[in-house]
Amino acid sequence: AKPKILITGGCGYIGSHVAKLLVQNGYEVVIIDNLSTTGKKIPYGKFYQVDLAVEEKVEKILKEEKPEAVMHFAASIVVPESVAFPLKYYRNNVENTLKLLSAMSRAKVKKFVFSSSAAVYGIPKTIPVPEDAPLEPINPYGRTKAMIERVLEDLSHAEALDYIALRYFNVAGADPEAELGPAYNQPTHLIIRALKTAKGEYPYLEIYGTNYPTPDGTCIRDYIHVMDLAEAHILALEYLLDGGKSLVLNCGYGVGVSVRQVVEAVKKVTGVDFKVIETERRPGDPPVLIADNRKIKSLFSWEPKFQNLEIIIQHAWAWEQKIK
Ligand code: UDP
Helix, strand or coil: CCCEEEEECCCCHHHHHHHHHHHHCCCEEEEEECCCCCCCCCCCCEEEECCCCCHHHHHHHHHHHCCCEEEECCCCCCHHHHHHCHHHHHHHHHHHHHHHHHHHHHHCCCEEEEEEEHHHHCCCCCCCECCCCCCCCCCHHHHHHHHHHHHHHHHHHHCCCEEEEEEECEEECCCCCCCCCCCCCCCCCHHHHHHHHHCCCCCCEEEECCCCCCCCCCCEECEEEHHHHHHHHHHHHHHHHCCCCCEEEEECCCCCEEHHHHHHHHHHHHCCCCCEEEECCCCCCCCECCECCHHHHHHHCCCCCCCCHHHHHHHHHHHHHHCC
16 A cells, blocks of 8 residues: 555645545545635545644644654745735744644654745746745745744754655646636635636635736746646655655746736636726735746656646636636
């Protein structure tokens, strides 16, 4: 039998896709989730409804289940919310990760896959941005991820911990089978908001800022399909299970798309010409984030299967239509 993997936040957007792929690849999956975002468990893995703030419970589960590795997805992820409520972010993303790492240390779990973010770079000087660019986050969300990367670096020197920090760019799309997908109560992410606007859930879509130093004046992001990201997690896990040493890897396609281009693609895929309003910049948004992905491609021979904005939107649209 393949090893047992414990996933925090396994009922969330990215964690659920990884859980499904792990189960399909024969791994035994254990999920810890407080269900704060989605309210419901997924049909994969053994489930514990536990909050990472309760360190003793997490430690007990780790000691009983004895997983080979932990993959840590549980976190708060909304940049503007982190600007408004930084303590929520430092407690959820930093304090609770420290608790998890402490519990892992006592339970002697020595392999860790961490959900980091392109937000650690802030406003990168080099585009596409390589992993060795300086970490200069410009919002509390990015700072929480950069802080944990530092902690992991120190911990890997002090203890026999090997980790991979995957710096996600803009994760989008849904399970091509439309069994899983993003499930947020108050979605803030561009593609989801645009699709819900096409569905009639919002009267219009706002474009936050049209005077950025980019060709069409709107922000540029590197949108990556959630299943390609899930594949990258399996490869990262296999590398660690084979005895690989700690790494930090960008996860993006290396292709930039502007907000206006996303809006046009969503209109094309849905066939709905919804209303769009241009408004002020949103606090905390860097103008351009594009991954230099040569490292993950060369180390893991990661081959994206869904590197196409319209396919990403189609899968997200199929899921949106299914959930209502
Ligand atoms: N955005 C927008 N309208 C929206 C949501 C997002 O114009 O309703 C912009 C946002 O300002 C950013 C880009 O879309 O430039 C991507 O934002 P998102 O929240 O999807 O991801 P982030 O890059 O913040 O993680």
